[in-house]
Each structure stands twice: as structure tokens, then as C-alpha cells.
Amino acid sequence: MGMTMTQKILAAHAGLEKVVAGQLIEANLDLVLGNDVTTPVAVKEFKKIGVDKVFDKKKVAIVPDHFTPNKDIKAAEQCKYIREFARDKEIENYFEVGEMGIEHALIPEKGLVVPGDVVIGADSHTCTYGALGAFSTGIGSTDMAAGMATGKAWFKVPSAIKFVLKGKMNKWVSGKDVILHIIGMIGVDGALYKSMEFVGEGISNLSMDDRFTIANMAIEAGAKNGIFPVDEKTIAYVKEHSTKEYKVYEADEDAEYDAVYEIDLSKIRPTVAFPHLPENTRTIDEVGDIKIDQVVIGSCTNGRMEDLRVAASILRGKKVAKGVRVIVFPGTQNIYLQALKEGLVADMVEAGAVFSTPTCGPCLGGHMGILAKGERAIATTNRNFVGRMGHPESEVYLASPAVAAASALTGKITNPENIA
Amino acid sequence: MKVKGRVFKYGDNVDTDVIIPARYLNTSDPQELAKHCMEDIDINFVKEVKQGDIIVADKNFGCGSSREHAPIAIKASGISCVIASTFARIFYRNAINIGLPILECEEAVKGIDAGDEVEIDFSTGTIKNITKNETYQAQAFPEFMQKIIESDGLIKYIQKDLV
Numbered sequence: 001m002g003m004t005m006t007q008k009i010l011a012a013h014a015g016l017e018k019v020v021a022g023q024l025i026e027a028n029l030d031l032v033l034g035n036d037v038t039t040p041v042a043v044k045e046f047k048k049i050g051v052d053k054v055f056d057k058k059k060v061a062i063v064p065d066h067f068t069p070n071k072d073i074k075a076a077e078q079c080k081y082i083r084e085f086a087r088d089k090e091i092e093n094y095f096e097v098g099e100m101g102i103e104h105a106l107i108p109e110k111g112l113v114v115p116g117d118v119v120i121g122a123d124s125h126t127c128t129y130g131a132l133g134a135f136s137t138g139i140g141s142t143d144m145a146a147g148m149a150t151g152k153a154w155f156k157v158p159s160a161i162k163f164v165l166k167g168k169m170n171k172w173v174s175g176k177d178v179i180l181h182i183i184g185m186i187g188v189d190g191a192l193y194k195s196m197e198f199v200g201e202g203i204s205n206l207s208m209d210d211r212f213t214i215a216n217m218a219i220e221a222g223a224k225n226g227i228f229p230v231d232e233k234t235i236a237y238v239k240e241h242s243t244k245e246y247k248v249y250e251a252d253e254d255a256e257y258d259a260v261y262e263i264d265l266s267k268i269r270p271t272v273a274f275p276h277l278p279e280n281t282r283t284i285d286e287v288g289d290i291k292i293d294q295v296v297i298g299s300c301t302n303g304r305m306e307d308l309r310v311a312a313s314i315l316r317g318k319k320v321a322k323g324v325r326v327i328v329f330p331g332t333q334n335i336y337l338q339a340l341k342e343g344l345v346a347d348m349v350e351a352g353a354v355f356s357t358p359t360c361g362p363c364l365g366g367h368m369g370i371l372a373k374g375e376r377a378i379a380t381t382n383r384n385f386v387g388r389m390g391h392p393e394s395e396v397y398l399a400s401p402a403v404a405a406a407s408a409l410t411g412k413i414t415n416p417e418n419i420a
Numbered sequence: 421m422k423v424k425g426r427v428f429k430y431g432d433n434v435d436t437d438v439i440i441p442a443r444y445l446n447t448s449d450p451q452e453l454a455k456h457c458m459e460d461i462d463i464n465f466v467k468e469v470k471q472g473d474i475i476v477a478d479k480n481f482g483c484g485s486s487r488e489h490a491p492i493a494i495k496a497s498g499i500s501c502v503i504a505s506t507f508a509r510i511f512y513r514n515a516i517n518i519g520l521p522i523l524e525c526e527e528a529v530k531g532i533d534a535g536d537e538v539e540i541d542f543s544t545g546t547i548k549n550i551t552k553n554e555t556y557q558a559q560a561f562p563e564f565m566q567k568i569i570e571s572d573g574l575i576k577y578i579q580k581d582l583v
């Protein structure tokens with residue numbers, strides 16, 4: 001019996017010829033990541049270990065993104081604590097406000113992950129880098145501490161579910177709709193503990209930005225990781241962003257899968273996840289009349305160039321509906337700058353949106369757009385749990401940038417096909 | 421490494437909220453947490469549990485939040501091992517990382533009843549039901565994981581190698 005793509009990467013990093021699902025292994029790490037919420041706890045554990053260095057100054061990344069620019073004194077203290085740690089340990093990939101971005105948008109852009117890598121991050125959406133054909137997964141602060149000290153982590157080798165994508169998405173349908181559709185189909189624990197491997201000829205019709213969005217939300221189906229095969233688009237992306245050496249792994253022909261789903265991309269409709277779980281999906285045709293108070297466009301799920309381009313194309317020359325607050329937050333400083341150069345920022349601000357510096361901000365109800373009791377937002381983020389964006393009695397609807405932007409113009413959840 | 425004890429048995433989806441209710445999370449002191457371990461599903465657990473005892477449960481043990489407090493409370497209460505059909509992913513990691521041994525073994529979960537006397541050998545993965553005179557086989561811990569458990573958690577384990 002052969003190995004899946006994930007199993008091959010793990011075997012190679014554990015120095016083993018072969019691994020099987022369920023096996024416990026210890027693997028070498030190519031990158032250990034943390035943010036301003038999880039790193040302080042990890043640093044405390046790291047200090048208990050008593051080593052004076054991290055295993056490799058180039059292979060640790062710390063990104064203060066959740067409550068930055070510092071939201072309050074507590075946030076400022078936490079950031080100070082990890083900034084000093086990064087300085088003290090000479091960690092090369094510490095990204096200060098001004099050069100930072102939302103970690104999962106920033107790390108690939110900085111070229112810190114390439115195909116074949118094994119990455120752990122003390123943040124559940126670390127699974128995003130599967131888009132590049134790497135194995136990456138979220139872990140706890142203790143794991144991060146140990147990873148920084150040793151360059152190793154233990155894993156239980158996952159089995160996998162295969163998603164065979166075919167065909168091409170229609171206009172106004174994007175990676176976000178594909179992953180929401182899949183989560184709606186298999187549920188929030190549909191891939192518990194497993195890998196989600198996305199394959200098939202339809203992959204070639206997905207941009208890198210689409211793939212990042214899809215891999216980002218693998219955790220929302222309970223998966224350990226999501227992973228894409230490496231093709232020309234991946235290679236082009238890696239060459240543009242990184243000088244690191246990469247390695248391409250392919251699943252064996254006789255790899256075993258717990259389940260196989262075929263998905264025809266041409267049949268997927270713009271999709272919305274209703275409160276309070278990402279699995280509560282409906283197609284845009286079944287949404288009905290849902291009034292909204294706030295629109296959030298951005299995050300590690302949908303804060304990339306294509307997302308901003310689509311949103312701006314819908315908002316350009318029009319006006320946001322009266323009484324609706326529209327907040328746009330790009331993934332990184334580079335994305336911000338590119339959006340400025342392309343005139344997208346002006347388009348959106350002229351339409352009546354606000355444009356934020358990169359931050360997690362509203363995505364986790366941290367700052368920059370908290371909802372009051374009874375308020376409703378449509379967001380391009382990845383979680384719509386109870387109280388995720390503010391008051392426990394507020395509501396978040398998850399959708400693509402196109403649906404979010406169209407909704408901004410009407411004040412209710414709207415099909416972009418009817419606007420543009 | 422071997423452990424032996426009496427079994428407390430539970431069903432599916434024992435979540436982190438019943439293992440240690442959120443109202444007690446204002447402390448991370450293991451002994452304080454242990455005082456309230458399992459109290460929302462088994463009020464007698466804390467009174468009856470003895471050093472070395474074993475929890476056996478069915479599917480998805482430890483689902484819910486990522487709080488490391490849950491395995492800490494179980495370990496501090498004296499439990500020497502949790503056997504379940506399956507564990508929630510983050511609980512699984514957290515348990516190993518703080519040095520609480522856990523085993524997945526459906527066969528054992530079917531065979532073992534509350535109150536049975538059970539002996540576990542981590543190096544072979546063998547689970548012996550002394551009361552019923554039965555044996556079940558779980559996957560053995562690989563060497564490094566046995567070392568993590570023996571060292572009382574990941575941090576102390578790597579300390580040995582590094583310092």
C-alpha cells in the first residue's frame with residue numbers, strides 16, 4: 001500500500017522509508033511559527049527548558065498580528081515580551097508593525113515556506129501553507145516551545161480524504177465558495193484528524209490565492225492539514241517569493257484514502273455559511289432576505305490581491321448602502337501597497353469603505369470592528385462561532401469577497417451576479 | 421513502563437468542559453484543578469479516584485476547547501492512563517506533551533467495564549484486564565514518546581537532551 005502526499009513528506013522528515021496512518025513519529029521542522037497571543041506562553045515554557053538558543057535562527061518566525069498595532073496596554077506588554085525574546089535570541093523572522101502582515105498571508109509571501117516543508121505554528125490556521133505542497137499544522141504553545149528548542153515535533157501520521165476537483169469555476173465563484181461548499185458537505189468534524197488532499201485536473205484552474213483560501217479553512221472541517229499538489233503555478237509562486245530549496249512530493253498511485261469525493265467546480269454556486277458554524281452553508285440562491293450592519297473584507301482567508309481586486313471591482317464607482325459599515329483589511333504591507341498602486345484603495349474608500357492596516361483585528365473580535373448585541377456582519381473570514389466578532393448575540397455570515405462587496409452595496413446579503 | 425489500577429468508564433464525546441469546567445480555569449495549579457476533575461459528569465470521581473487508576477471512554481475523548489488544563493486535571497487527580505476509542509486531536513497532543521499517557525484501543529473499550537482491574541504495559545501496548553482475564557493490544561508507544569511520558573512531559577524530556 002502506498003503513501004499519501006502528506007505521509008511522504010512526514011516520512012522523509014522522520015528519516016523513515018515508510019509511514020502508515022496512526023503511526024507516531026518524530027519529524028524535523030523547517031519552520032516554527034507563533035503570534036502575539038501564543039508566543040508569550042511558549043516563551044515562558046521555552047525558558048523553563050533552560051537552553052539559551054533556538055534551534056535555528058532562520059527557522060523560527062514570530063508575527064505579532066492579533067492585537068497589533070497594540071490594541072491596549074496588555075497587548076503592548078505581550079508584544080514587548082516577544083519582541084525582546086526575538087531580539088535576545090536573534091530570531092531573523094520577527095516582523096514588526098510596518099513590515100508585518102497577518103501571519104498566514106505573510107509567511108508564504110516572505111518565502112519562508114516552500115513545497116515539501118514541514119511547518120508547525122501555534123495558530124490553528126497554520127494549515128494554510130498546504131497550498132504550496134507543504135505539510136503544515138496548528139499546535140499548542142508547549143509544542144511551539146519544544147519546536148523552537150529542538151527543531152523537532154512529534155506527529156501521529158494522519159489518514160486522508162481525497163477531493164478530486166474537476167472543471168472550472170464560474171465568474172463570481174472563488175476558492176472561498178469551494179471550501180465552504182466542502183465544509184457544508186462533510187461537516188465541521190468531517191475530516192477530523194485527517195489530511196484533506198485536493199487533486200484533479202480542476203486544480204489547474206485555481207489560482208494560488210484560491211488555494212491558500214481553501215487550505216486555510218481545512219481546520220474548519222477538523223482536518224490536521226490540507227494539501228495541494230505542486231504544479232507550474234506553485235513553482236512560479238515559489239520562484240517569485242523564495243530562494244529556499246524545495247522538494248516536490250506526489251501521492252503514490254496506490255495510496256489509500258478513507259473517502260474520495262468528486263467535485264465539479266462548474267456546479268459550485270456562491271456560498272454563504274450561516275451562524276454559528278462554518279458547516280451551516282447555503283447557496284446564494286437559498287439565502288433569503290438577510291440585512292447586515294457590517295461588512296468585513298480581509299483576514300488570512302481572503303485578504304490577498306485577488307480578493308481586494310474582486311471587491312474593488314464591485315465597489316468601484318458605487319456607494320456603500322447607507323448605515324452599513326465596510327471594513328477592509330489587507331493581509332500584508334505588500335498587499336496594501338500593491339492595492340494602493342492599482343488604485344483599489346481609492347476605489348473602496350470613495351465607495352465609503354474604511355481601509356485598515358494589516359491586522360487580525362475584527363476577525364477574532366479583537367479590535368477594529370467589534371459587533372454590538374444583535375448586530376450582523378458578513379465577513380470573508382473563516383469562523384462564525386458564537387461571539388467570534390463581538391457580542392455573544394451578534395451574528396457572522398461567512399462568504400467570498402465578491403458576495404461581501406455586493407452585500408455592502410445593498411445592505412443585505414446579495415448575489416454579485418445581480419450587481420455587476 | 422507499566423501502570424495498574426481500577427477503571428472509571430465513560431461514553432462518547434467527553435468534552436474538555438466536563439473534564440474541567442471553565443468556572444475553575446482561574447487557576448492553573450494542577451492540585452486545584454484536580455479537585456473538580458470530571459465533576460459535571462461524575463460527582464463521585466474525585467472522591468473515589470486513587471493513584472494509578474485508569475479512565476476508559478468511547479469516541480472523541482477530550483473534544484472542545486484547546487485548554488491544556490483538561491489533561492493536567494486528569495493527571496493530577498492520579499489517573500495513570502486514559503484509554504479511548506478515539507481522542508480529539510488537540511487533547512491528544514496536549515496529553516502527551518504534559519506527560520499523561522493515552523492509548524487508542526477500541527477492543528479494550530468494548531471489553532473493559534467500570535471497576536475492572538487493568539494493567540498496561542506502554543512499551544508493548546498490551547492492556548491486561550485482570551478482573552476478566554482478557555488481553556487487548558493497542559499500538560505501543562514509540563521510544564521517544566515513552567521517554568516523554570517517563571520524563572513527565574515534553575518540556576522536561578527535551579531538557580534532558582539539551583541542558
Ligand code: SF4
Nearest residue numbers: 102299300360363364
Ligand atoms: S485573520 Fe483571523 S483566522 Fe487568520 S490568523 Fe488572524 S485571527 Fe486567526
